[in-house]
């Protein structure tokens with residue numbers, strides 16, 4: 372679900388070749404019908420089951436993008452010469468990454484490619500985020516994140532995020548605090564990987580707002596694998612979720628699913 376950081380965040384839904392402006396549909400009844408076909412987003416083969424949010428099993432086993440080091444960047448093994456696709460690794464992992472703090476359901480730490488800011492923050496439904504470090508590779512970002520995880524969460528409580536139950540945080544102050552706590556870890560990493568490999572940044576926080584008219588009091592999820600027809604009043608969009616009065620649906624989870632999308636009234 373492509374999105375851009377306007378106020379509120381502007382969402383489009385990719386249905387076939389069409390791009391639908393979903394913000395305009397908040398307040399209307401919509402329906403999604405999954406016809407049972409899943410196509411791999413890499414090779415376009417049909418697959419009975421989707422792996423890693425949109426891939427067939429062979430691609431899941433073969434692509435660097437589906438390797439376990441993507442979820443755990445501190446396990447990056449590019450430097451050992453065992454990257455599944457070294458050229459992909461060069462373009463996607465051996466490039467500048469940002470270690471950031473975000474407020475999605477409370478304070479969390481995360482990493483992303485420099486070019487994925489603020490897309491990554493929107494995906495997580497963050498209401499506020501701030502860069503903390505700029506580092507030379509994904510691997511180093513992973514090591515810095517591991518140091519931070521001793522002091523701060525790295526997960527979003529997505530139910531709280533979707534209910535809009537988010538405390539206010541002073542991210543500049545939190546950045547100072549966390550940087551103070553990981554000072555020794557950073558010194559150690561610089562010693563091992565070079566003085567310029569991790570840079571503390573003083574960039575400003577970015578606030579994000581979402582087109583939500585009604586926050587759900589209870590979060591029930593729709594799953595197209597179990598119930599292929601989903602219908603409801605669209606009450607909002609946040610993170611990768613459509614919020615319907617009948618439940619929420621994580622659109623990212625069903626990437627590659629052939630779905631007919633209709634506006635009912």
Ligand SMILES: [Zn+2]
Pocket residue numbers: 411412413414415416426427428429430431
């Ligand atoms: Zn495939």
